[in-house]
Amino acid sequence: MKQVAIIGIQGVPAKYGGFETLVENIIGNNCYSEVRYTVFCSGKDYATRIKSYKGAQLKYIPLFHANGMQSTPYDILSMLKCLRGYDAVVILGVSGCIFLPVFRLLYRKKLIVNIDGLEHRRAKWGKFAKWFLRTSEAMAVRYADVIIADNKGIQDYVWSTYQKKAELVAYGGDHAQKNVIEEKQNEILKRYGITSGNYAVSVCRIEPENNCHMVLKAFATSGENLVFVGNWERSEYSRRLKEEYGDWQNIQMVNSVYDLDVLYALRNQCRCYIHGHSAGGTNPSLVEAMFFGKPILAYDVIYNRETTENKAHYFKTSEELVELMHSKPKDGCKMQEIAQKRYTWSFIAWRYRTLILSHR
Incomplete structure (x- = not known):
């Protein structure tokens, strides 16, 4: 049996986040039984420190959170904790991968890195953060x-930039499929004042x-009904949007929902799913939505086209999205x-x- 350490996440049981x-x-x-x-896990983010979960052993890193500026020391300390006793x-x-030149001097067994979605290209980072993330990558x-690349667009980027082969491994989404009875779904829709x-x-x-x-x-512009779930109180950008659009009768701006039954009902009863992501690779929320068999209207970038195999509907502007909504896609x-x-x-x-x- 191979002993494998996983580092770089807040922990499990999962609270939120793709990883x-x-x-x-x-x-x-x-x-599998061979692994x-x-x-x-972050000791700062889990008040109760259970020792095992779903057959996996859990170890806790004190002092640091897994996200934000603390993610780099958190990942580095995690690496130092797994120098012995692990086959992989x-x-x-990539937050802590700036440390890999040192880590590889101390750890000679298999190292697997999922490089995520080209973090250094995200608009939210400043110049130093972008340089740091690019160097870590x-x-x-x-x-x-x-x-590991989670999208063919990322896989192609790794080859064109570094002349290295990346393995394509995306995310699952079938956990979003729940057995929620119709009566409960109707109650959830009623709570939000919407109809199937x-x-x-x-x-x-x-x-x-x-x-x-x-x-x-x-x-x-279109007057079509929208339920938009997100963290509307987190940033100046989100608060400004809520102030501007919060009073529109056809738009519901719902704060983040972690209840899978509620998310199931909202996705299962909707007419279509809107996906505006322009950065990153394969986005978990898009993959989850695809399982519901609803038309997908996605922002037109290579990552979304690869995820949906060019079979969704795509927009680049708000005007194009209005046209798509009026066309009422059904496929x-x-x-x-x-x-x-x-x-x-x-x-x-x-x-x-x-x-x-596999062999190295």
């Missing part, structure tokens, strides 16, 4: 035995790169077919298991 959801779903029932995972180390994200690609098939839904972090302003402008079955083929957690867990067990 946390990834780990939540490759351990437990999807985990035993140890997950490093899986690092999720370069260290990850140079020193990892296996590089009469609204669009979008779920994301409220950030400029997710084109929230563009989506809101389109629905304010969501293609999205579900792609999701069931490419984005189940059993398949993703098998891909990680294969990369861990």
Whole structure:
């Protein structure tokens, strides 16, 4: 049995986040008998420190949170804690990979790095942060035995930039499929004052790169109903949008929802799903939405086209989104077919298991 350390996440049980959801779903029932995972968790973010979860051992890093500026020392300390006793180390994200030249002097076994979604290109970072993340990414690609890209667009970027092969492993989304009885779904819709098939839904972090302003402008113009779920109180950008569009009768700006039953009902009963992300690779919220067999209206970038195999509907401006909404697309079955083929957690867990067990 291979002993494998996973570092770079807040921890499990997952509270939020794509990487946390990834780990939540490759351990437990999807985990293969040849692999035993140890997950490093933030002691600052978990008041109750359980020792094991879904068959995985949990270890806690004190002092630091897993996100923000503390993510770099958090990841580095996690690396130092797994120098011995592990046949492989899986690092999720590149925040601490600036330390890899030193880590590789001390750890000679298999190192796998999922480089995430080109963090250094995100508009929210300043010049120093972009340089730091770009350098960390370069260290990850140079020193990892296996590089994981979650999207073909990222895979192509790694090859064109570094002339290195990255393994394509996306995310699962079938955990979003719940057995929620129709009566409860109707109660949830009633709570939000909406009716089945009469609204669009979008779920994301409220950030400029997710084109929230563009989506809101389109629905304010079209008069179509929108339920927009996100962290509306987090930043100046989100608060400004809520102030501008919060009183529109056809737009509901709902604060972040972590209840999967509620998310299931909102997605399952909607007319279509709106995905405004312009950065990153394969986005977990898009993959989850694809399982519901609804038409997907996605911002037109290579990552979204790769995820949906060019079979969704795409927009670049609010005007184009208005046109798509008025055309009332109905061909969501293609999205579900792609999701069931490419984005189940059993398949993703098998891909990680294969990369861990393969020869270097």
